[in-house]
Amino acid sequence: MEGAGGNRVRWQDLPAAVHDAVAQVLGSPVVRAVSQSGGFSPGSADRVLAADGSRAFVKAVSPRQNADSPALHAREARIARSLPAGVPAPRLLGASLVDDWQVLVLDEVPGRQPELPWRHEDLDLVVRALERLAEVATPCPVPGLPTAREALTGELPEEALRLVGGDTLVHLDLRADNLLVGGGRAWLVDWPHACVGAAWLDLLALLFEVDRLGGQDLAERTLRTSSLTRDVDPAVLTTVLDGFSTFFLDRAAQPAPPGLPTLRAFQRAQGEGLARWVARRRAV
Template sequence: MGGGLARPGPGRVPGHQPGLPWRAGDLGPVVAALDRLVAVGTPCPVPDLPTAREALAGELPEPALDLLDGDSLVHLDLRADNLLLTPAGAVLVDWPHACRGPAWLDLLTLLAEVDRLGEEGLAERVLTTSALTRDVEADVLTTVLDGFRAFFLHRAAQPVPPGLPTLREFQRVQGEALARWVARRRAPAR
């Protein structure tokens, strides 16, 4: 386990999860991996995956759902514990929520965690500079972030599922952090 890399064994990828708080140095390889995913995953090469709209129907407000059209392969659950940083770049792991959606969706949902647990301003810098998001209208991104805010806060109010005692607290914290980010994005420029 030296050097921060896990010793590879059968079925294991050599690497480590990004450290928290998020730093640009760890985020860079992840953004590059998402760029590659869009390049090879658009149009979506996996037949019969649900659309992001279908996967999140009943979970997000309609205004957000209406913005989720696209035909890119989407992970839909990116955060530090679903990523490995390896010598060759970032690897996305744990794909049970895979779907088809806009090319920018994975980066946006990851940046929700980066905004909460990262260097100040890092999430906004990436939104404005990444090829995946820089040309997407700010209102579109903010509306989808607000939809995820509603999703997390709604989920946080549900009973705790067996075996996942910290899930609802995580959802509450993430929903409240998204509410703050959405408010900052909607605040008039000074």
């Protein structure tokens, strides 16, 4: 899966105290764990089976892997606790700080990550989930979140920044590795970057990846047909795409953060892909 850093902590390498904390949440000790790839976090990510047959998804990280990651996990836990039932996201079962390990235990979602390059069957499921998110989370039901403009200040140019405002709950970090599909539906996972902004922002951000991996026609068709974007001025979407291209290329030129060796290459690919997409849209 794209974005996998290949350096995740494994379940068996976590301290016994973390294992005990997860068992306390589940009410039974874990007897099997299957590590999950994808994403950029250096922490653990495991589907676990407990002795009593219960299942969950567990993620844990300490400052030894990356200094910023525990705070992101803690923020995700606060956000997950406030997500209403209608939001297509796993339910948080428990979260705790064990020594210096931030641990999250969530419902296991019976799904898989979307296939890359993107297929329209998977994308259609995700689009429906995002349209559902806009229905149940406008106005945003999660208190205390920054606005998209606040979250992206210093990242997007001003011209793009002024266009992303709104009152919808926004995930703000959608890629295939932060999505699961199965059983005719899709779930959004990993919420630490959530904010309040334009209802179309998540779909536009997801289409960065769709377009870059060869789905140019699929990305443009989705923009034309989804209820989230079909009535948005195309020039607005192009300006925001161009702003994100600038952001990704700027970040790609910086040193890699500790524990995240693949991040800069991913950002370079995203920025270059977005620049090509912007050029095509402006040539029409």
